[in-house]
Amino acid sequence: xxxxMRKLIAAIALSLPFSVALANEGGPKLEKAPIDIxxxxxxxxxxxIFVNYCLSCHSASMMRYNRLEDIGLSEEQIKxxxxxxxxxxxxxxxxxxxxxxxxxxxxxxxxxxxLIARSRGADYLYGYLRGFYRDPSRPTGWNNLVFDKxxxxxxxxxxxxxxxxxxxxxxxxxEEHKLxxxxxxxxxxxxxxxxxxxxxxxxxxxxxxxxxxxxxPAAVKRQxxxxxxxxxxxxxxxxxxxxxxxxxxxxxx
Numbered sequence: 001x002x003x004x005m006r007k008l009i010a011a012i013a014l015s016l017p018f019s020v021a022l023a024n025e026g027g028p029k030l031e032k033a034p035i036d037i038x039x040x041x042x043x044x045x046x047x048x049i050f051v052n053y054c055l056s057c058h059s060a061s062m063m064r065y066n067r068l069e070d071i072g073l074s075e076e077q078i079k080x081x082x083x084x085x086x087x088x089x090x091x092x093x094x095x096x097x098x099x100x101x102x103x104x105x106x107x108x109x110x111x112x113x114x115l116i117a118r119s120r121g122a123d124y125l126y127g128y129l130r131g132f133y134r135d136p137s138r139p140t141g142w143n144n145l146v147f148d149k150x151x152x153x154x155x156x157x158x159x160x161x162x163x164x165x166x167x168x169x170x171x172x173x174x175e176e177h178k179l180x181x182x183x184x185x186x187x188x189x190x191x192x193x194x195x196x197x198x199x200x201x202x203x204x205x206x207x208x209x210x211x212x213x214x215x216x217p218a219a220v221k222r223q224x225x226x227x228x229x230x231x232x233x234x235x236x237x238x239x240x241x242x243x244x245x246x247x248x249x250x251x252x253x
Contacts, residue, residue: 028145033126034205037213043071046210051082060093062114067217107151118215129204133163133187160200161193
């Protein structure tokens with residue numbers, strides 16, 4: 001029985017890399033998202049983008065406005081800049097859009113984004129936000145490298161500008177999209193937006209950072225407490241360890 005269990009565990013362990021490879025096959029190469037939930041300025045900028053652009057369609061029902069105090073915003077700042085009219089500081093970040101209307105407009109109800117970073121990953125979100133390109137075949141006129149046939153329009157197109165998927169010509173001279181180009185994330189700029197590429201990427205990094213924070217708001221304080229505890233233990237234990245070392249080595253010297 002033990003041998004069978006060992007063989008089963010070994011088989012599962014050996015199959016994991018293959019499973020991961022299959023999961024990644026077919027999708028574009030994802031760039032590493034510059035995430036730092038200790039960067040409160042980035043989180044504040046991301047919160048502003050989220051409330052002004054994303055919260056029109058997407059809820060974050062597991063997040064309350066008063067939790068934004070954890071990223072350095074005062075109650076007055078939240079009320080003045082981020083709180084919708086009629087909402088209270090302790091309310092959840094719910095969207096006013098009716099679900100039936102949302103489904104009729106977009107083909108599907110926009111998902112709640114409270115835990116999107118935990119389910120999809122920061123790299124996925126960062127690539128998704130920067131991966132929109134023009135596609136006349138889609139109802140909205142937009143498609144996405146990371147999420148093919150996406151129903152969401154590109155709400156940040158004025159910042160980013162317009163992109164197109166690179167094409168190659170076949171033997172008959174017809175343009176075609178190559179799977180290799182899609183995997184490599186090969187986009188070409190058609191029209192510049194209000195923000196240059198570096199500035200747009202920074203804004204999307206801030207938004208991604210905030211989405212990661214929303215997935216576990218307590219992580220910011222937990223990490224801060226962890227640093228304090230480690231410093232305390234270091235200051236407390238160092239003299240004790242030093243005295244213990246002297247006691248052990250006293251006869252040697």
